[in-house]
Amino acid sequence: MSLLKAEDITVSQGDTPILHPVSLHLEPGEPLVILGETGSGKSLLAQAIMGTLPRDLAARGRVALGDRLLDAARPDGFRPLWGRQIAVLPQEPWLSLDPLMQAERQVTETHRLVRGLGTTEARVQAAADFDHLGLTGAGHRYPHELSGGMAQRAAIAAARAGGARIVIADEPTKGLDAARRDEVADLLLAELARGGGLLVITHDLALARRVGGRMIVLREGRVVETGPTKTVMDAPTQTYTRDLIAADPDNWAARDRQTAGAPVLTATGLAADRGGAQLFSDLSFDLAEGRILGVTGPSGCGKSTLGDVVLGLVPPSAGRVKRSEGLAPTAFQKLYQDPVAAFPRHRTLKGTLEDVARRHGQTQDRIDALMHRLGLAPVLLLRKPDAVSGGELQRLALLRLLLVRPKFIFADEPTSRLDPITQKHVIDLLCETAATEGCAIMLISHDPALVARTADQMLSLDPAAPNLDVTPTRVAGALQ
């Protein structure tokens, strides 16, 4: 018998439907993945099943949980199930723990108030949960004293303490690097091994592949394709699914290695620290026109700091960066992770680009030519930065840099906030820029596959001694 069965779930805002009828069922021991890009309605589907939709959205449909029948249009009916039948894993665990309460107490209170254990029992149980998850001794820490991975595990313990058999994870790997992503997937699967149900909502193909089970692909509020995850990912029947899977960096064709042009910069013996702790030391490399240097490493290892050091925005604690002679002061540029934050937010894009063009003696024709080359519609220029999609704005940011005729671009996770298809497009344009404009690029990404298939040279900043986190396999093993 299914653990959970949802039939004809729809979501609408006023009279506008934003999620067309979707049905799904969750079986014990078999994970279900809902895959989709931003705006596909995948999170809305999850929220409709949990009864947590924002007030201005209305859901319809039926949800059967064991022998209970619920109406999606009446979200209040779902409330008694939270924590007891359905456990919801938060998107960003760091933000999901009360900042003013010690981590273990947030698990203890669930054991006591939701499962109904006595005070001492609840405390013992919470401590045991922490031990199982490799968080021994971290119970008295406040959330801001936990690393991202530790917060994630503490949040999982808190969500599961109520004893729910069904786990719903909405984008559980948002903002995590590859190593952490696998750790989370293993944790989720370990939960499943206890005979529960698992529903994972994600845009992350690697996570989907690792979770396995069955899959529903959503696009713009409609189901595109369903089937066993492995079958869908290996042999997609729909064009959209094929594009989506082809856009996964794991499936990219490797870029042809470029021959180096004139040298642009030489870095020797670079070191930097943050708050007294050394981030990296003794890094030496050089970069030439047309080449792409890929930098990888887990979050917090100092990738972005390295880029800022090369740009001269942050002084290195040792070593130096030598720019080739004859380069203009503005020859070194930066492409930001969040393009919206990198534009003056009160000015139209047209105004901003014209200012840059005028400052650097470029004409309107150059803007028009670049707009065309980067596949951007002229109408976008009339808008302000926050009214343009992330992919388009990142291309406009690239355009703005090209007006300066840069020789070096530091691209700081330029696609980490973009959907896979858009990500591939932007990275392709970046590679093309390196070749056509003859500029050197330093590309930072948390995704080793993306860097491996794009860069000519690689630099890994994996620190020798990682933090307290234990390996995912150990955690998964401890749980079983």
Added chain:
Amino acid sequence: MTDTVMIPRPAGHAVRWTGAALVAAVLVLALIGPLAVPGDPFAQSLLKALSGPEAGAPLGYDHLGRSIFHRLAHALRLSPTIALAAVLTAGLAGLVLGTFAAARGGWTDRVLITLADALLALPGLLLVLIMLAIVPGTALGFWAGLSLVLWVEFFRLTRATTRETLASPAVQATRLLGFGPTYVFRTHIWPEIAPMMLTAAAFGTATAIMAIAALGFVHVGMRAPTPELGLMMVELLPYWREAPLALLSPVIATFALLLGLTLLAGSRET
């Protein structure tokens, strides 16, 4: 403590328009009123003391037989003028010093923020009272005292916003693209500050008008026979039973003016 800055949040359009309309109505009464019905705010006629409205005095007469209407109009020109002058001085000083402190950082910043924090610990009315005792002339004293009190808020707002803006990727990008401080101020900082300045100015004007009226009410502000809102209220308080309209006129006008300014400003968030 320097981090706790109240960020003004612009109010909805409807609320702001209501506020603007209230302020405008009061100002029309103050500026156009005496033109429509000519009269002298100082002329006494004891025979008419506390008598009701008539054509030459639409709001009746006070205890000395002076036209309330003309005294009110005069009072409604006096406080807003002083308040506006003080707000302009304070706003300009706060803007310049705030941007300067944020841009320079280091000791400049530390000295200015220490000074601002110390002023923050002192009740505004106290500073105004002391300035009134130092500076010759009550109106000038109010202007000096209120400017001294009000610049702190403008300074803190400007400084906090400028610091945040200067540290943003947008400004970093603009600088990398080769633009100088003038361009950064014009395209990044000013658009962030301007709406806040307007809100802070409306609050500041309300604060100043309240201060002038409060001190007038406890006999340490404007001196009789100057028509001033607080002073008028305290003078007319003993005659409440005989002439309620006489007392209500300055009370209602003051409330309308302050409410209008508050609505115009919008509310603030911590």
Added chain:
Amino acid sequence: MNTLITRGIQALMVAVLIGAATFAMMRALPGDAAYRIAAGRYGYDNVDTAAADAVREELGLGGPALPAFLTWLGDLLRLDFGTSLVTGQPVIEEIGHQLGASMALAGVAVLLSLILGPPLGILAGLRPGGVLDRVLLVVSTGLKAVPQFLMALILILILSVQFRLLPAAGHGEARHFILPSLALALGLAAVNARIARDAMARIGAMPFYSFAQWKGLSPRQTLLRHGLRNVSVPLLTYLGLQFVTLVEGVVVVEAVFGWPGIGHALVHAIFSRDVPMVQGTALCLGLSFVLVNAIIDLVTQRIDPRRAA
């Protein structure tokens, strides 16, 4: 520790500012300041030119401004305020008498405002845009536009003059507290309510607040265990800043109701140009702001460990 040093510097700056302001006030006094001070010290009958000269010598009133100012500031920092020019009593004793009455009034007013404001604000913040939220917005906006003296005037007119329910002046009995403390509390409550409402609405929209409910906690449990503690931090911080408004209100309201406190004394001292009294009361008010905020710093750091970092 760090906060205490910052607060210490603030206290020192407050003292210097007040010293500078009162020194300027002294210099701006009409007539012979030394003579007046001497009169204040020894009584008008005992003042002669020699006594006045001695005072002039001591305070450097006749000489150049800078050394005189340093002497003045030195006295202030040693908490040597001198004697009142009006009563001839040591300033410190006068303040000692008045401080109790002011603190009682301020305490009752703050308590009243805390009973009225934050609970309503939190209820409104739990449902932003709801009926209570909109009503509270209108009421608090209206109340904020009423200065304390006007509130006092309105309360006197309604409760004292019109209905003769309460005395408009006097002090010593519990019923004398009602009007002055209400005049102070209503305005404070309006602002407290807004702060609590905004904080609650913000915290209620945070992921951890939803997550606490998804864990299975009831709305009530979530509010009690995760809402109130988080709301208290911005509320306390704001209350500290509000202290200045409270002091201003105390000055005005005491003057209006003839309440024998420090604010009343300050207005009198200003009126009669009693500089030592002005200096003493101003310093007392300024330092109490710093003290209250230092205590609030320590309390919020205990509640929110992130602040101690």
